[in-house]
Amino acid sequence: MAARRRPVRFRLRHALAVFAVLILVSYGISMAEVYSTLAQRPKDCNVRQLAAAPDASTPAGFADPHWLVQRRGTVNDASCLNRTAVYGVAQPTDEAELVTALAFAREHDLKVTPSGARHSMGGQASWPGALILDMTAMSRITIDEASGTVRVGGGARWRQVLEALHPHGLSVTGMPSIDVLSVGGTLSVNAHGIDFRTGSLAGTVRSLRLMKADGSVVTLDAGHDPDLFHAVIGGYGLFGVIVEAELVTVPDEVYRLEQRVVATADLPGVLDALAADENNRLMSADLATAGSPLLDQAIVYTHARFPGSADEPRPELRQEPDSPPARLMFNLARHRGPGQWLKWTLQRDLLPRLRQCGTSRNEALRAAEACLVSRSQAMYSDLSLLRHTIPQYTDILHEYFVPRDALVPFLRATAAALQESQAVALHASVRVVHAEPILLDYAQGERYSVVLYLSQEVSAEGNRDMADLTRTLVDRALAAGGTFYLPYQQHYTRDDLARAYPRIDEFFALKRRHDADLRFMNNLYTRYA
Numbered sequence: 001m002a003a004r005r006r007p008v009r010f011r012l013r014h015a016l017a018v019f020a021v022l023i024l025v026s027y028g029i030s031m032a033e034v035y036s037t038l039a040q041r042p043k044d045c046n047v048r049q050l051a052a053a054p055d056a057s058t059p060a061g062f063a064d065p066h067w068l069v070q071r072r073g074t075v076n077d078a079s080c081l082n083r084t085a086v087y088g089v090a091q092p093t094d095e096a097e098l099v100t101a102l103a104f105a106r107e108h109d110l111k112v113t114p115s116g117a118r119h120s121m122g123g124q125a126s127w128p129g130a131l132i133l134d135m136t137a138m139s140r141i142t143i144d145e146a147s148g149t150v151r152v153g154g155g156a157r158w159r160q161v162l163e164a165l166h167p168h169g170l171s172v173t174g175m176p177s178i179d180v181l182s183v184g185g186t187l188s189v190n191a192h193g194i195d196f197r198t199g200s201l202a203g204t205v206r207s208l209r210l211m212k213a214d215g216s217v218v219t220l221d222a223g224h225d226p227d228l229f230h231a232v233i234g235g236y237g238l239f240g241v242i243v244e245a246e247l248v249t250v251p252d253e254v255y256r257l258e259q260r261v262v263a264t265a266d267l268p269g270v271l272d273a274l275a276a277d278e279n280n281r282l283m284s285a286d287l288a289t290a291g292s293p294l295l296d297q298a299i300v301y302t303h304a305r306f307p308g309s310a311d312e313p314r315p316e317l318r319q320e321p322d323s324p325p326a327r328l329m330f331n332l333a334r335h336r337g338p339g340q341w342l343k344w345t346l347q348r349d350l351l352p353r354l355r356q357c358g359t360s361r362n363e364a365l366r367a368a369e370a371c372l373v374s375r376s377q378a379m380y381s382d383l384s385l386l387r388h389t390i391p392q393y394t395d396i397l398h399e400y401f402v403p404r405d406a407l408v409p410f411l412r413a414t415a416a417a418l419q420e421s422q423a424v425a426l427h428a429s430v431r432v433v434h435a436e437p438i439l440l441d442y443a444q445g446e447r448y449s450v451v452l453y454l455s456q457e458v459s460a461e462g463n464r465d466m467a468d469l470t471r472t473l474v475d476r477a478l479a480a481g482g483t484f485y486l487p488y489q490q491h492y493t494r495d496d497l498a499r500a501y502p503r504i505d506e507f508f509a510l511k512r513r514h515d516a517d518l519r520f521m522n523n524l525y526t527r528y529a
């Protein structure tokens with residue numbers, strides 16, 4: 001018996017449904033690919049439309065030197081939102097080449113801006129029409145085991161410092177949480193990381209060599225021109241170029257990584273108790289970026305000294321493997337809701353079970369410990385997870401420093417502000433910093449730092465929303481007796497800056513004394529001096 005044919009309308013609907021599913025699946029696959037792909041190059045977004053970015057053939061009115069590695073064109077920073085048209089980029093490999101570049105800038109009255117990894121986010125490492133000094137080729141590293149110090153070229157990245165120290169059983173006293181940043185760039189913002197005993201970098205610097213605008217080099221330390229020494233650290237490149245830093249090292253100890261989940265209301269007490277244990281050497285807390293209210297839970301990570309490990313050999317430093325699924329998870333959180341819930345739940349509950357530690361049980365220590373890691377390995381991270389290719393989003397960092405008893409109220413206010421502005425927090429964390437005798441000291445006492453890593457839409461509206469949120473959080477931080485970090489977007493006013501950094505006028509006056517022609521320039525100076 002012949003099968004009954006289905007009506008034409010039914011077959012059409014069926015075909016349409018199959019077609020729609022195919023479209024959805026192929027859209028999902030292409031989204032997943034974009035959301036999980038590691039970006040090979042820094043992003044360059046042109047939100048602040050430049051009329052026409054000058055190309056290499058645009059005449060400067062004088063002959064270009066052969067040593068420029070980029071003629072005209074633009075540079076950008078890690079936010080991708082600060083595309084800036086420049087005269088060109090020089091990449092000196094030693095002090096003689098730097099002297100030549102500075103002489104050329106003086107002769108042709110060009111402004112100069114030093115730059116490292118260009119991970120600042122407010123145009124601090126560029127200036128329109130300037131000669132940009134890309135310092136990354138000045139990266140020589142010399143270890144002096146007798147004095148326990150390492151001399152590092154200003155353009156060296158922290159990764160290179162860890163790699164150089166590793167064979168000597170040594171590690172850094174402090175560094176930021178991402179190892180691709182340059183030593184000169186991070187000293188110029190006084191960066192800090194997860195060594196809560198060290199706090200920021202200022203206390204880890206024995207001396208600095210600074211090249212001034214006239215090409216002369218001065219050696220600075222707490223005894224030789226301490227005023228300038230304490231201005232250059234956290235000085236945003238406004239006094240000269242850090243050509244070398246002498247940093248104090250520490251032994252590359254073996255630590256055991258532990259994590260515990262706590263209510264944010266209990267965080268200060270928990271951090272104090274953990275800090276009181278001498279064995280705990282590294283510590284930070286990641287806050288819940290999902291749920292309601294936001295930020296009300298924390299995962300506290302500690303790295304504690306592992307007894308009896310002093311003489312054990314350290315395995316080679318290992319590059320974290322790139323993980324497209326992890327990047328996909330991370331990026332899905334940009335769409336809030338289930339994506340954010342999934343990311344936080346996996347980080348809190350699944351990651352501890354999957355985590356591979358840098359030193360395996362068999363490889364070292366002969367102990368029944370599954371999760372041991374050397375200090376340098378714990379810091380050896382390029383956070384490649386964050387490097388994405390999604391065209392419509394970029395990532396913006398904020399950081400606030402608040403007195404200890406203000407932490408919980410400040411986090412509540414921050415959670416409310418994030419919710420109200422519908423901002424998407426991809427990551428939020430708390431660390432510990434201490435006062436330093438530098439001019440632009442953000443801590444000014446025992447402080448918690450609150451770091452927010454936010455997703456932003458690449459558009460004029462995205463910029464406006466981020467500016468509004470930043471101003472709200474700056475206000476809250478100041479009201480809590482706190483301050484804000486300066487390498488990020490400059491949505492604060494001159495008054496905000498003066499409240500947060502009471503020595504700012506002294507800082508600018510000292511800049512004018514040491515750089516009378518204002519050769520070194522960036523928008524921290526022009527917007528606020």
Ligand SMILES: Cc1cc2nc3c(=O)[nH]c(=O)nc-3n(C[C@H](O)[C@H](O)[C@H](O)COP(=O)(O)OP(=O)(O)OC[C@H]3O[C@@H](n4cnc5c(N)ncnc54)[C@H](O)[C@@H]3O)c2cc1C
Nearest residue numbers: 116117118119120154176177182184185188191192237242
């Ligand atoms: C993903 C990410 C993670 C981060 N993590 C941390 C963290 O854990 N802790 C933290 O404190 N900060 C952190 N930061 C902020 C970071 O420390 C600053 O943005 C820092 O300036 C980056 O160093 P850089 O080499 O990219 O400097 P750049 O952005 O290139 O330069 C920053 C400033 O330093 C000046 N400068 C650069 N090199 C020199 C030099 N040799 N001599 C004199 N001046 C110089 C520049 O003119 C500019 O004013 C992070 C930023 C990003 C994007």
